[in-house]
Amino acid sequence: MQNNHTKEHLFKILVIGDLGVGKTSIIKRYVHQNFSPNYRATIGVDFALKVLNWDQETVRLQLWDIAGLPPLRPSPNGRKEDLDSKLSLANGKHVATVLLANKCDQGRDVLTNNGIKMEQFCQENGFVGWYETSAKENINIDEAANCLVKHIIASE
Numbered sequence: 253m254q255n256n257h258t259k260e261h262l263f264k265i266l267v268i269g270d271l272g273v274g275k276t277s278i279i280k281r282y283v284h285q286n287f288s289p290n291y292r293a294t295i296g297v298d299f300a301l302k303v304l305n306w307d308q309e310t311v312r313l314q315l316w317d318i319a320g321l322p323p324l325r326p327s328p329n330g331r332k333e334d335l336d337s338k339l340s341l342a343n344g345k346h347v348a349t350v351l352l353a354n355k356c357d358q359g360r361d362v363l364t365n366n367g368i369k370m371e372q373f374c375q376e377n378g379f380v381g382w383y384e385t386s387a388k389e390n391i392n393i394d395e396a397a398n399c400l401v402k403h404i405i406a407s408e
């Protein structure tokens with residue numbers, strides 16, 4: 253039944269990271285439930301919309317698929333520092349950020365073996381969580397998005 257009083261949220265989600273890590277593929281998997289092994293670099297920015305039913309409320313995620321960026325510097329938290337220096341919310345807080353380690357289907361279990369270090373890294377650098385994901389095998393993408401939405405709603 254249509255309820256005119258259903259609360260609606262609109263969240264903008266920026267998907268950023270190095271060239272070719274799978275940003276477009278993650279969004280494609282999340283929104284269209286498919287995957288292509290072919291690589292076409294994103295030029296500029298593409299947009300996609302995902303609508304979620306969330307505790308009787310509607311969440312619209314406007315996904316900003318941003319062209320891959322050249323690596324900033326060797327340290328992995330460079331991107332997060334860059335983001336935080338350029339963007340904060342009206343209340344002065346940093347935007348909720350989740351860290352994805354994609355292509356986990358390729359079988360390099362380096363990160364899983366460093367779970368505790370990853371937890372610590374997230375705490376120190378202000379990520380609300382981290383996930384090993386695969387756009388190819390559809391691993392942890394819904395989980396990562398839900399984690400982000402949960403944190404955004406909690407901080408509203």
Ligand code: GTP
Nearest residue numbers: 272273274275276277289291293294320386387388
């Ligand atoms: P830019 O837009 O250039 O920054 O690239 P991107 O980060 O959007 O990467 P894209 O999604 O275009 O994927 C790059 C390549 O990696 C493509 O050939 C994809 O098929 C492949 N790829 C993406 N995700 C995965 C994954 O989870 N597993 C595997 N095995 N390949 C993936």
Ligand code: MG
Nearest residue numbers: 275276293294
């Ligand atoms: Mg892309």
